[in-house]
Amino acid sequence: MAKKRGGSPLGNAVGAAQAQQAAAESNLTSLTHQLTNELEKSGRSAAEYLQKQFGIESVGQSMQWQLASGQSAHFNEVIFSYEQVRDDTYVTFDVNGRDQSLLTEESLQDLNSLEFQQFYPAVGREIDGKLDILDGSRRRAWFLLQEGRVKEFRILVTQDDISIADAKALAKQLQTAKEHNLREIGKQCVAIQQANEGITQAEIATQVGLSQAGVSKAIKAASVDDNLVKLFPVVNALSHPDYTLLDKVMKACGDDVNLTEFVRRIGKKIVNIQAEYSTQDQKDVIISAIKAELKITEAKQEKDKAEVMTLAQFSNKSMFARKRVKGRNFSYEFSRLPKSLQDDLDHAIAQVLEKHQG
Known part of the structure; x- marks a missing residue:
């Protein structure tokens, strides 16, 4: 009987699978270089070829950026649909630094011009077939809130292997549109604290570019319960004194049950705040409601004091x-x-x- 053609010459020898994988990866690299050369000779763009062969719609922008480590990464601009952004992109807080749970419709109103034109693409790195958004998470959140009404979202994508350190540094360099709020900075400080046992606030301050007092304030803001913070439509409006008040509420409530009830009562009081009010006016009304309810809570505690x-x-x-x-x-x-x-x-x-x- 004739031998079956096309089998591996290594057969079932030990290490055969690894050798075949290494050979395949080597072939891919060689084929990539060959494809690039052939496209240059033919005068066709890589974007056009990828669109025709794989259905990746690209607007043709391509660039190479140098990373903090000295290595470089190649980025291509692609267009994603609503479904692709929803299903195939995500945001890693430790890298991007933006708390996605606080991106409400009200806090993203400054991005409404995206309905007509996305001037700047988001930036992401491909990991296991999905995109980790390094910059543009607010634009991504706004786009997802439109639920398909806006058809396209542009992203500069790299498939190069970028380290966590380089990804963080790149995200920080790119982040220019909207400064991170005190709570987001606090969460970054807490993440550094948890990753580095024994690190001091002075050392954290050096890493994040704040004073030691600023780090202390930011960490206090990060420690406030999410349910209290979500009472505010635009979290960026909250200042250190506001977080100090919210911290006082947490101490007065004492446990999750009392805090949940406190938040429920505040929610009932502020349900009729008009959307057309300014961000500052909305915040002032909510702060006033919290102060009034806190007085009632503290008076009850004094009465019930053991x-x-x-x-x-x-x-x-x-x-x-x-x-x-x-x-x-x-x-x-x-x-x-x-x-x-x-x-x-x-x-x-x-x-x-x-x-x-x-």
Whole structure:
């Protein structure tokens, strides 16, 4: 019987699959160079060829940028539909630095001119068949809010292997249209903190180009609960004093249940804020509602404040015995008492409870 043609000469030898893969990658590189040369000879553009062969619609703009590491990356401009942007693009906060959850319709109104003309393409890197948007995440969010009413979105795309460090540096260089707000900067600081155990705020300040006090304020802004922040249509309008107020609300509420109820009450109060009001006017109304509700919460806390009575004095300051009364509830609290005394207290309590139960 004749041998089947087209098999691998390596057969099933150890390492055969890896060798075939390496050979294929080498062939791809060679074919790419050959294709480039042939296109130049024929006078055809790569954009035209890609559009015809693979259905990638390109507007022809192509450029090479030098990265922070000294390496370079090649970018081609392509046009994506609404469905492609929705399904095949994403934003990595640690790279892009823009909090996508805060990009509301109100905060993106300054981009409404995109309906007629996208002057600047977004910039992205291809990873596993999808695009990680380095710059233009606000434009992307605005485009997605149109839900297909605007047909095209332009993106400069690189398929070159860009490191995380180079991607971050490039995103920072490209980001010129809208400065990151205090909360976004705070989240960047927190990400640096989590990635570098033991790093000081002074060291973080050097990395992000802020003062140490600025880093402290930004981190406080980042720590505020998302549900409080989302009460504001345009988060960029919030300043450090506003975040200080929101931090005070969180401390007054104490837990998620009370905070959720607080947010619900504020939401009911501000539901009729008119969209035509200025950003500042909307913020002022919401801040006033929060301050008024916070006063009610704090007054209730003061009224419900627990009364604490000392039951005994000890020479050791870390030891205590006290009774706490709040409304109809009360409790006994003890600290660092010897085991023998704990046993006596348990016995005494059991006797008293048994007597009254009888």
